[in-house]
Amino acid sequence: MDAAALAETPTLSRAEIDLWHEQGFLGPYTLVEPEEMARLRARIDDEIFTKDQRPDWQRLHDRHLDVPEVWSLCSNPALVERVAGLIGPDLILWRTNFQLKAAGGDAVPWHQDGAYYGLEPCVLVSAWIAVDEATRENGCLQVMPGTHHAPIPHLVDSSKSAFGKEIDRGALDLAKSVAFTLRPGQFVLFNENTAHGSEANRTASRRLGLSPRITVPFVRVPPIGQGQPRPVSLLRGRDYLGLNRLLPPPG
């Protein structure tokens, strides 16, 4: 079965699970139809980009904790059931990040999320959900197949980009990269070590995505700072170890 045919299967087939293990990513899949995403985008724009006066960083992160539309995207069965097929029935939503690339915005250097995140152990499935259309011109997500098998050394240079750490491009065969052009409401999945990045936004419009970061209850998530536990949400199943501080979804 080819990748396009696999993508139509509502829950993961054995062939999709094998593909995940082989390449380190899956998709695109449909989370919501473009019309529904247009409705949700209007709410997100209103709540987060119009009314909300928090500093940019705070405004764009962990909004599943207080914006019901963000929670509804992250908890949609089309996403949650597929992630359960990869890492099991009990799922914790650790964080969410809006991936805002303004018109003319910078490239995101190639990196593995595992080089940044202090999850113990590092078990993570990230989704990238297109809120706006993601195209090659506006800097859609790109991934490198097969890089999820092991950590790759990262160069540390905080003067080069806000990221501070990145994979030496010479270590990657960029001709093999896969670019995810997504219509609004589509998503892809990738794991903690799948190398990914994106090019600059060469258009006059923003590119907005949403990344839920999903782990499992036996993972201890890092504190927010000064030892304060970070609130997480139960997405599916049971929190069978109680290692982390759970908050209920927004009402």
Ligand SMILES: O=C(O)CCC(=O)C(=O)O
């Ligand atoms: O949105 C992008 O361009 C990059 C996303 C990313 O680095 C991530 O989801 O970890």
